[in-house]
Amino acid sequence: MRVIIPFLFFACFLTTLVAPAQTNDSLPVPTRCACFSENTVVRFRLHEDTVDRKMILDSSLFYENWNSLPQVAFWRTLMNLPEDSALMCEKDKRQILDRIPTSFYKQLGDSAKEKYRDSLRFAYGLSDSSRILFTTGKKFFYCYENSLPQIDTSISVFLANGVDPWYAQSILIIESPNKIQKSYAGAYGPFQLMKGVARKYGLTVTKSNDERKDLKRSAYAASMLIKKSCIPQARKMLDTLGISYNECDIWFRLLVMHNYHAGAGNVRAALDVICPNQGGMEVIKKLWLTSAGQFQNASQNYSQVLLAAQIEFLDRMVKNSNLIDVHECIGEKVSSQITP
Incomplete structure (x- = not known):
């Protein structure tokens, strides 16, 4: 398993790739989207691509050592392993x-x-x-190059709705990274929306016209679900438990994503089993081992896969980007661990 060395790499990567906040092509940042900083948006161009793309670069995944967890290493290995x-x-x-x-x-x-x-x-x-x-092996499923145009577009949709685009990228790289999927439960489209959720937020869902497959429409509905339900429910759970939190922290965002996937009622049931008295990485790690209601194996795995996908996605984008000379930037010894 390759290991990404974050500190020197991220300092150089951000300096080299991030567009200055005051340039004409800066993204509009709604004041109510408190966790978003334009310094986390990286513009890059892959080999043989003809346009620049945007992605979210979250260095806290490395500074907080989420990347060193064995669960993350396991899923990253699967993402690079063929099906045979x-x-x-x-x-x-x-x-x-x-x-x-x-x-x-x-x-x-x-x-x-x-x-x-x-x-x-x-x-x-x-x-x-x-x-x-x-x-x-799941290598066939995690074809991130197919997700790039979707991520690029969805970042702007989420921002326009005042929602942290970190969630957009997270959903797209684990739900439908290779093609539009339909789950056994009926979730459909790039953001894997159920019919009821899609209709609640204004999408048309009929046999002849299912807007869940439309990227911008489904991105809007997903951002509304996160803003109106997943984040407020996460706040309510933690307030009830008397746990302080920062909504920009990775562990809080992962809790929100568990709400998105499993439903707040099932996540709340799992937290009731755990009875945590403080937040942080340990709460998420305990969720990985907890069964309650419909919060079972797939729900336990969800944030493990999300963490692995974020890190693997970044690793692959760096390897295939034309906008940075990794060897020159961080040195031969470090770059040898993140590039072939």
Whole structure:
């Protein structure tokens, strides 16, 4: 797994790529969007592209060491693993135990699979009750180049509605990074909106015209959902628990994203199980291990995948950008860890 070294890199990256706040093409920043700073918007151009694109660069992912968590390392590995390969991991910490051909595992019978899991438990000194998971590679799904035009457009839509565009980028790179998806539950479009939510915020959803597939319309509805429901519900949960928070902190934003994915009622049920007395990274890590109501495996994984996707997205964009000479900027030793 490649490791991005953040400090010198981000100082140079921001200085080189971010457009000055007073230039004519500066983005309008609504005063009510308190967490947004134009210094987080990076303009760049990928190899063989013909136009500049915008993305959000959040250095706090690295300064706060979210990138060093084993769960993030696990999902980043999967994002670079082809579908014919798989990882065996311990469920709670997502410790990678083995990398195997998908076909090898699938041809085993139930008894042979359990013996294989037992051998991994023994090799790594894990308890007999440790859950060992088999997960196939997801490289086919995480094609971030396809998301760039959507992110570029959606940043402006979210800002125009007074919503932090960090949320727009986060949703797009985990929900539909390769093409427009439709979930088994009925969520559809680049922002994976349910019919009821889309209609609530003014979108037309019929058999002949489903505006959830329209990027700008769905971005508007998603920003409204976050502004009117997900953020207020996160505030209410934490106020009830007596926990102080800064809405610009990563852990608060991840809580908001859990509301977006699982629904506030299910997230609240999980927090009731945890009963935290302070905020921060530990609250999010406990959510990864907590089941309550409909807050189950997919919900637990959601912010793990989001963190991994943000970091992997940045890593790939840096590797393929024409607007920065990484070697010259941060030196050979550091750049060798973030570029091939």
